[in-house]
Amino acid sequence: MNKQVKKDVDIDAIERDVQGNILRSYSRHLVRHLMLEVTNVAAARRFLGVAANGGSEAVPAITPGSDWGKAKPPSNFNIGLTFEGLKALGVSRRTLQTFPVEFSQGMTKRAMKIGDFGDSAPDKWPAPFDTPEKVHIVASIHADEEGQLDKVEAQVAKAFTVLGVRDGRGLGRGKVFFGYKDSISQPRFKWVKDRTQATADEPLDPLGTILLGYPTSMEDMSFRVPYPDALGLNGSFNAFRILAQASYDYEIYLDEAADFLLKHKDVDLLLPPGAEKKVGKGLDRHAALREIVAAQMCGRWRNGTPYETSPDTMDPDPDVSPTNFDYSAQSRCPAGAHMRRANPRGGHIVQRIATYTRRLVRRGMSYGPDFDPDDFDRKNPDRRERGLLGNFLCANLGAQFEAVMCDWLNVGLQTPSITGTNDPLLGANTAETSRFDLTLPDNAGTISIYGFPRFVTARGGAYTFLPSLTAIRYLSEL
Amino acid sequence: MTNKDTWFNRYVNSLPTRGWFKLLSRYVVVPYWIWRDPKPKLPGGPRESPQPSENTQRMMNLIMPLKDPSPMGRAMAAMAIAQNVDEIFSGLDNVGTVHTARFLILGDNLCMISVYDGDFSNYIRDFIETIGSVFDAVISQIKGAEHMIPTCDHVEEFIEWVHDHDLFQAPDFPTDLFALQDAAKGLPTDGPAHEIMTLPRDLILQLHANPNLSLGGGYRSYPGYSAAQVRDKFGVGW
Incomplete structure (x- = not known):
């Protein structure tokens, strides 16, 4: 059942067969995720059959991965199925057994591994994620106008029971909550043209990093392709996550960290007197220290400039590449920074063999009310729920998504100096035990800051399988 | 009462x-x-824990039934280890998260006892990625494991098999x-x-x-420290 790894690759055929949200981003303004239950199997299969064959007046077409050129559709429609969803559609037990165990168990059973405990625990998730066995499909509609979302949702609701809806949007200028420009660095796949990553110089990732049935980044190792090929080939897996971001608490923590640093004996090493003007336009010393903490915690300044190549200023002149840099023992980007934990690039890590093997494609949009980190009311805490509707795509959830979550973002096994600490932005932190080490220039050591809470809390999610169009047809004909 | x-x-x-x-x-x-x-x-195997200190120095007690438990079969298993032990140990070195590992023949089983950091699946996957082709010689001596050779093509199945044969x-x-x-x-x-x-x-x-x-997770004289942290402190490279 293995060894379907192909030597000759017809990338055009693959792009026509894979769903369109996998290899490239749609760059739309709006998204609507529908959590669906299959309650009428015949209606569901009919819908999928039409959707995978170009759609009709009453059924939206699944958007494939092929380039649509100038004929941009008014909306994009894609689906991911949970293990329960495959079962509900009538997939045989024999076939179900060929799916990986993390997928068959589902996200809620893997909670401890991926840091979903405490306030993030699945038993605290709101509907429909409090009944994970009923969430069969996560359907995603991308569009630029709300009317398109409503239209497609109404079509979908005729074939499935809509258990829940989550709307997301771009916050503008590529930003997400916490005020960072996001989605700058993504894996680049062999053979796949992606103009957003055209100038990136990270090694190309083999197609098996994201699609089932191709060579993986682990030399000689292949991931099992679910049986039969019609179902498994050109499929991908997704960790769909609803991640609440405590924007207000994050900004307040930056205030506290800057207060702490102003009194620290080594503060002049971190920020020489007078250097605050260089950090960013119009910043005083306190504001500059806030931005330094924010930049070191993430690995990028909030405007996207990498901290590694521009540690003194967020506006380097001449400009630096947003993607082309690497880490070393002398790096200014802290080993504990979010971005470096998630992708240590070519830097030395404890698990030498894992270098460049745990890559994830991230596709996400924000949800919830606006929050302006430059202008908010400190006296009246605005803790309304807001955050990210995130998709973390890969060929193997265990080897990629979970591997990053459990050993790198949390625990920090990849570098001895951060082992025992969690990711400052995304990690399962508690104020009593959290620690982050800020780097100082010229290898002058570090300043540790403490006391930050968990800023990102899981509020729902599911492991889904993103079948190829061939596979959706296969499911429609069961 | x-x-x-x-x-x-x-x-x-x-x-x-x-x-x-x-x-x-x-x-x-x-x-x-x-x-x-x-x-x-x-x-x-060890259970997942939110405590970072519980995620280092975890114990694996892998009990693998010998295909042939006769003295001859035991000798074959001993030889499979002896012939590959250098590569296995240098592979474990490359995995980077392993404190100790050793092999025993006990009862009708070949046992691999090891102490490692972090997630179990990552440990086994990295191990197979590093030295799967060598370890296949060891697996060929084990009952009910032949179908997973070569292990690098059956990595998910092998991880589950090891999990199943790791002692509760x-x-x-x-x-x-x-x-x-x-x-x-x-x-x-x-x-x-x-x-x-x-x-x-x-x-x-x-x-x-x-x-x-x-019986329990065992004794640790320096709980909470990873293999790489210990190596780093001793200056022996990680």
Whole structure:
């Protein structure tokens, strides 16, 4: 059942067969995720059959991965199925057994591994994620106008029971909550043209990093392709996550960290007197220290400039590449920074063999009310729920998504100096035990800051399988 | 029942050593309870924990049944290790998260006992990625594992197989056994509290399902530190 790894690759055929949200981003303004239950199997299969064959007046077409050129559709429609969803559609037990165990168990059973405990625990998730066995499909509609979302949702609701809806949007200028420009660095796949990553110089990732049935980044190792090929080939897996971001608490923590640093004996090493003007336009010393903490915690300044190549200023002149840099023992980007934990690039890590093997494609949009980190009311805490509707795509959830979550973002096994600490932005932190080490220039050591809470809390999610169009047809004909 | 040192209490406490009671237990009481309240086999290896300190120095007790347990078969297994031991050890070095590992022939099994940091699946996957082709020679001596050779093409299946053959680790806090047994049966976690006096019975029933087990997570002289942290402190490179 293995060894379907192909030597000759017809990338055009693959792009026509894979769903369109996998290899490239749609760059739309709006998204609507529908959590669906299959309650009428015949209606569901009919819908999928039409959707995978170009759609009709009453059924939206699944958007494939092929380039649509100038004929941009008014909306994009894609689906991911949970293990329960495959079962509900009538997939045989024999076939179900060929799916990986993390997928068959589902996200809620893997909670401890991926840091979903405490306030993030699945038993605290709101509907429909409090009944994970009923969430069969996560359907995603991308569009630029709300009317398109409503239209497609109404079509979908005729074939499935809509258990829940989550709307997301771009916050503008590529930003997400916490005020960072996001989605700058993504894996680049062999053979796949992606103009957003055209100038990136990270090694190309083999197609098996994201699609089932191709060579993986682990030399000689292949991931099992679910049986039969019609179902498994050109499929991908997704960790769909609803991640609440405590924007207000994050900004307040930056205030506290800057207060702490102003009194620290080594503060002049971190920020020489007078250097605050260089950090960013119009910043005083306190504001500059806030931005330094924010930049070191993430690995990028909030405007996207990498901290590694521009540690003194967020506006380097001449400009630096947003993607082309690497880490070393002398790096200014802290080993504990979010971005470096998630992708240590070519830097030395404890698990030498894992270098460049745990890559994830991230596709996400924000949800919830606006929050302006430059202008908010400190006296009246605005803790309304807001955050990210995130998709973390890969060929193997265990080897990629979970591997990053459990050993790198949390625990920090990849570098001895951060082992025992969690990711400052995304990690399962508690104020009593959290620690982050800020780097100082010229290898002058570090300043540790403490006391930050968990800023990102899981509020729902599911492991889904993103079948190829061939596979959706296969499911429609069961 | 009181804790007073009465003749009756002394007698009850001595029951497990009395021949008639041992016979009764073996042939009637235990089989009855196995029928009435069967316990599923509990999974092997350390459990996931939110404590960072619990995620370093985790124990693996991998018990692999020998294909041929005769002296000749044992010699074959010993040879499979001896011929590949240098590569296996340098592979473990490359995995980077391993404190110690050793091989035993015990009973009719080949055992790999090791202490590692972090996630179990990552450990096994990285191990196979590093030296899968060498380790296949070892796996070829094991009963019921032939279908996973070469392991690098069956990595998910191999990880599950190892997990299944890793010894169950009895909890360090005895009463935690209740929650593990409930979870294995798919019972809700917020059910009624268990009576402490049923613990011995539940342990006996579990030992029926998991005859071999690790008694707790073991002793660590420097808890919470990873192999790389120790190497770093000694300046031997990580």
